[in-house]
Amino acid sequence: MNNDPILALADWRRRVSDLYGRVRAMDDTQMGWRTWRDSRNDLFRQHPQSPIDAVIRQNYADIPLFDYDPAFRFLVALEPLAGAVEQNWDIGTGGPLRLTPGLRTKGLRDALGGELTMFQIQGYGGGLFLPFKDATSGAETYGGGRYLIDAIKGADLGMAGDRVVLDFNFSYHPSCRHSDAWICPLAPLENVLPTAIRVGERMTSGC
Numbered sequence: 001m002n003n004d005p006i007l008a009l010a011d012w013r014r015r016v017s018d019l020y021g022r023v024r025a026m027d028d029t030q031m032g033w034r035t036w037r038d039s040r041n042d043l044f045r046q047h048p049q050s051p052i053d054a055v056i057r058q059n060y061a062d063i064p065l066f067d068y069d070p071a072f073r074f075l076v077a078l079e080p081l082a083g084a085v086e087q088n089w090d091i092g093t094g095g096p097l098r099l100t101p102g103l104r105t106k107g108l109r110d111a112l113g114g115e116l117t118m119f120q121i122q123g124y125g126g127g128l129f130l131p132f133k134d135a136t137s138g139a140e141t142y143g144g145g146r147y148l149i150d151a152i153k154g155a156d157l158g159m160a161g162d163r164v165v166l167d168f169n170f171s172y173h174p175s176c177r178h179s180d181a182w183i184c185p186l187a188p189l190e191n192v193l194p195t196a197i198r199v200g201e202r203m204t205s206g207c
Helices: 005-024 029-046
Strands: 073-080 088-091 097-106 117-121 128-132 146-150 161-168
Touching: 005 029, 146 161
Parallel strands: none
Antiparallel strands: 073 097, 073 161, 088 097, 097 117, 117 128, 128 146
16 A cells, blocks of 8 residues: 555545445445445554554554444435525635535434535535534534535435435544544534434544
8 A cells, every 4th residue: 555645645535435435336224334334444444544643553443333223314305505605614724615505404303403504615626515513522422523425535425316315324523533633624503413313433432
């Protein structure tokens, strides 16, 4: 595996994108989740772009996850947000990140107590970005929230017909949760859900 940081980053993104492609192709969603879990464990342990410190990586076990729960997989409609205005998110040396809150989910409120805003990444390439917080944030999960969709990394479970697949079992912490070397955009106030979503990536005990 190439350790040049530029090529390693390209390889990391390629592997993540390929992983989500394999998951999307699977009819068995729980098997897809296990593939996602095992492949991410391998990347975190072995890849030079892993957010886990190289010394810790030598004895790293598994990414802490809640158990899979099919009740947290949703197929939701999206509706455009009228009058959406581009926002600049300050992410330190990595920013500003230009985002437009272009879409809002329609179909999560009954189960999760609210809806989520989907952001369009502005600039070259574009793509979608969906971070969120919930009632576990800051205790059982990272206080800055978790990600469901990040087009920059190829993390996207796709569509089912005209509905977007939002499976919270695949929600994961940003890299800055694991290392101060990373700076990440965090979930905004409009994407805070009142429900405790105990699926996806979690904190280790005592963290």
